[in-house]
Amino acid sequence: xxxxxxxxxxxxxxxxxxxxxxxxxxxxxxxxxxxxxxxxxxxxxxxxxxxxxxxxxxxxxxxxxxxxxxxxxxxxxxxxxxxxxxxxxxxxxxxxxxxxxxxxxxxxxxxxxxxxxxxxxxxxxxxxxxxxxxxxxxxxxxxxxxxxxxxxxxxxxxxxxxxxxxxxxxxxxxxxxxxxxxxxxxxxxxxxxxxxxxxxxxxxxxxxxxxxxxxxxxxxxxxxxxxxxxxxxxxxxxxxxxxxxxxxxxxxxxxxxxxxxxxxxxxxxxxxxxxxxxxxxxxxxxxxxxxxxxxxxxxxxxxxxxxxxxxxxxxxxxxxxxxxxxxxxxxxxxxxxxxxxxxxxxxxxxxxxxxxxxxxxxxxxxxxxxxxxxxxxxxxxxxxxxxxxxxxxxxxxxxxxxxxxxxxxxxxxxxxxxxxxxxxxxxxxxxxxxxxxxxxxxxxxxxxxxxxxxxxxxxxxxxxxxxxxxxxxxxxxxxxxxxxxxxxxxxxxxxxxxxxxxxxx
Numbered sequence: 005x006x007x008x009x010x011x012x013x014x015x016x017x018x019x020x021x022x023x024x025x026x027x028x029x030x031x032x033x034x035x036x037x038x039x040x041x042x043x044x045x046x047x048x049x050x051x052x053x054x055x056x057x058x059x060x061x062x063x064x065x066x067x068x069x070x071x072x073x074x075x076x077x078x079x080x081x082x083x084x085x086x087x088x089x090x091x092x093x094x095x096x097x098x099x100x101x102x103x104x105x106x107x108x109x110x111x112x113x114x115x116x117x118x119x120x121x122x123x124x125x126x127x128x129x130x131x132x133x134x135x136x137x138x139x140x141x142x143x144x145x146x147x148x149x150x151x152x153x154x155x156x157x158x159x160x161x162x163x164x165x166x167x168x169x170x171x172x173x174x175x176x177x178x179x180x181x182x183x184x185x186x187x188x189x190x191x192x193x194x195x196x197x198x199x200x201x202x203x204x205x206x207x208x209x210x211x212x213x214x215x216x217x218x219x220x221x222x223x224x225x226x227x228x229x230x231x232x233x234x235x236x237x238x239x240x241x242x243x244x245x246x247x248x249x250x251x252x253x254x255x256x257x258x259x260x261x262x263x264x265x266x267x268x269x270x271x272x273x274x275x276x277x278x279x280x281x282x283x284x285x286x287x288x289x290x291x292x293x294x295x296x297x298x299x300x301x302x303x304x305x306x307x308x309x310x311x312x313x314x315x316x317x318x319x320x321x322x323x324x325x326x327x328x329x330x331x332x333x334x335x336x337x338x339x340x341x342x343x344x345x346x347x348x349x350x351x352x353x354x355x356x357x358x359x360x361x362x363x364x365x366x367x368x369x370x371x372x373x374x375x376x377x378x379x380x381x382x383x384x385x386x387x388x389x390x391x392x393x394x395x396x397x398x399x400x401x402x403x404x405x406x407x408x409x410x411x412x413x414x415x416x417x418x419x420x421x422x423x424x425x426x427x428x429x430x431x432x433x434x435x436x437x438x439x440x441x442x443x444x445x446x447x448x449x450x451x452x453x454x455x456x457x458x459x460x461x462x463x464x465x466x467x468x469x470x471x472x473x474x475x476x477x478x479x480x481x482x483x484x485x486x487x488x489x490x491x492x493x494x495x496x497x498x499x500x501x502x503x504x505x506x507x508x509x
Contacts, residue, residue: 007094009104011087012128016335017250019131023073026091031067039072042080052089054115080287083122086111099170108132109140117163125149126253146179148258185262190235194406198393205388210236211417212434212479215343220390222353226346230302235407238415239265244298268299274308282316283328294337306345307375321383385472386500417482434479446478448489455494473497
């Protein structure tokens with residue numbers, strides 16, 4: 005007696021189809037799993053056996069062999085429990101074998117037969133839709149998987165419900181997509197007193213997804229400013245929300261099947277390991293840079309991160325993807341994020357205050373910021389100093405712009421970019437401009453071109469720096485509703501690039 009059904013194995017955000025074959029034959033009683041399973045998959049034998057016994061189903065005294073094909077693809081995770089159990093029930097002729105062949109299933113089994121939620125239901129549903137198959141999953145995963153909308157999603161609370169569905173006793177109804185979840189109420193820029201230049205830099209960063217580096221004394225407001233950035237970012241588009249949610253699904257971060265239209269805001273501690281930041285570890289899971297895809301990655305105390313960790317950001321910042329290489333697998337994750345970094349000017353933090361700076365100034369500042377490599381600094385489009393606010397100003401009433409008014413300008417600038425790049429695949433925002441597209445869309449007028457040429461010659465700009473100034477100037481022009489990049493736009497972009505306190509280049 006043989007039967008087969010399907011499940012998936014995850015390689016990054018890609019879910020590869022796996023055929024689960026079950027054969028029951030004469031021989032010494034045994035239950036064997038083959039097909040390169042890891043420890044969690046191998047232990048599925050005992051969970052399946054116990055779940056079936058809880059349903060008063062005894063395994064025959066025969067040789068049971070389950071093969072996970074393709075056999076050379078590593079199989080990891082507890083989500084193989086349900087497809088193994090379904091294939092075994094079909095091989096025992098308890099449920100129709102032809103019905104389970106058209107299903108992709110995943111889910112973990114408890115010893116009493118309950119189905120436990122697993123990570124990755126959303127990409128699994130995508131793979132099932134491509135193969136024109138239904139998806140069978142635990143009930144808590146149903147609302148998440150149903151967001152795909154291109155295939156039926158059957159969500160069961162237990163293996164017994166699966167059995168009743170396929171025997172016609174109590175068919176499962178297709179799951180419905182979960183609610184669009186909303187994050188906490190964003191903090192308002194109106195609460196920030198002073199720091200107009202830093203707020204302007206954040207507005208430009210949000211409008212064009214330009215990376216920003218802030219340097220200032222402790223308590224000057226760097227973290228406070230960064231925390232208000234989500235309040236001016238436009239909501240995720242439908243394709244962006246699906247991309248981001250697939251990564252969060254693999255990481256098990258989606259709650260109650262809800263998909264959020266808010267952009268991610270990730271702020272890992274500076275003690276985070278390289279695997280936590282770029283991805284890796286057991287199963288090559290996505291790191292913080294991928295969890296921040298289409299959102300913001302805020303790295304506070306930037307020089308305190310290990311230099312090896314910081315330098316791994318250089319290639320993902322440029323390419324928008326990260327390859328997690330292992331001996332038996334190469335996993336690719338998307339990671340197009342907006343990087344906001346904050347740092348003190350030196351170890352003690354008061355380099356610019358003669359009354360409080362240590363006796364090693366200015367060497368202490370050079371040594372401290374020198375922990376950040378020049379090539380990484382070169383990838384920041386905007387660099388701004390955040391000076392301390394006088395305590396007398398803190399008692400003044402809040403009179404600054406609200407986040408809503410800034411967000412309206414950012415949304416208008418993003419709309420102009422969407423229209424501009426409608427026929428340019430791969431381009432979403434001005435930070436993506438390169439090559440011919442950069443020349444077509446960001447070439448300044450003659451006065452602006454003369455200015456940037458003088459700056460490049462006198463300041464020794466790198467080619468990357470030259471191009472990043474043009475991208476920022478294009479964003480400033482969009483905020484100004486200008487179809488052409490003009491001299492004032494170039495001048496402002498240059499002023500943010502050439503910040504001496506942040507290592508202007």
